[in-house]
Amino acid sequence: MAYLVPVATMALMAISVALILGLVKNLLTVEGEAKVKIVNDGNELVLPLEQNLMQALKKAGYDLFAQCGGKGTCATCRVKVLEGLKPEQITPAMLGPLSDKLRKEGWVLSCQISLKNDLKIELFKPLVMGWPKVEGKAEEAPKAPALSPAAAKLRAVLPGFDCLACGYPTCEEFAEALASGKAKIDGCYPGGKPVLERLKQAALEAGVKAS
Numbered sequence: 001m002a003y004l005v006p007v008a009t010m011a012l013m014a015i016s017v018a019l020i021l022g023l024v025k026n027l028l029t030v031e032g033e034a035k036v037k038i039v040n041d042g043n044e045l046v047l048p049l050e051q052n053l054m055q056a057l058k059k060a061g062y063d064l065f066a067q068c069g070g071k072g073t074c075a076t077c078r079v080k081v082l083e084g085l086k087p088e089q090i091t092p093a094m095l096g097p098l099s100d101k102l103r104k105e106g107w108v109l110s111c112q113i114s115l116k117n118d119l120k121i122e123l124f125k126p127l128v129m130g131w132p133k134v135e136g137k138a139e140e141a142p143k144a145p146a147l148s149p150a151a152a153k154l155r156a157v158l159p160g161f162d163c164l165a166c167g168y169p170t171c172e173e174f175a176e177a178l179a180s181g182k183a184k185i186d187g188c189y190p191g192g193k194p195v196l197e198r199l200k201q202a203a204l205e206a207g208v209k210a211s
């Protein structure tokens, strides 16, 4: 019978360790959900906490460009947070290459956000392909600045998303930079090959030496 004491002690110790490990795991695992209200279409997603916002949006059918694949360098996944993100929660990674103007307007990179609480967001509409529910009237196009004739030709074949992926705040500025030889002709990543081909043709017609 004497051997039963150490066996029982060891069993008790094993159970205690298992209980402690279970407790620690529970403490470390964040459980719960957050609601993400999308003002563009009124949709409300219920998502697990700590989920990456960009991935969750894509999974829900919002086909964001997310050109850099979530590295936080292209700004094409940006969303404007209208509610639920306090200034002290915003990290430098969430702002990435966004211009001061966009930062002030409340845009952040969705690929750099893991959900901590409910959010109300606006998606950058032109970047959303395969839009699930497109309703309402079209937004008024912003007034384009006057461009040089060559830049105007180049601008005419750009998508007009102002996505920042080329490094310029607007397609107009990219076109002007192309026309003056400061930008590379393959800078419009979202446009891909079709836009590149059209840009080359437009550059030829406008007498722009493209590189």
Ligand code: FES
Binding pocket: 054, 065, 066, 067, 068, 069, 070, 071, 072, 073, 074, 075, 076, 077, 078, 096, 109, 110, 111, 112
């Ligand atoms: S996917 Fe490129 S910055 Fe988010």
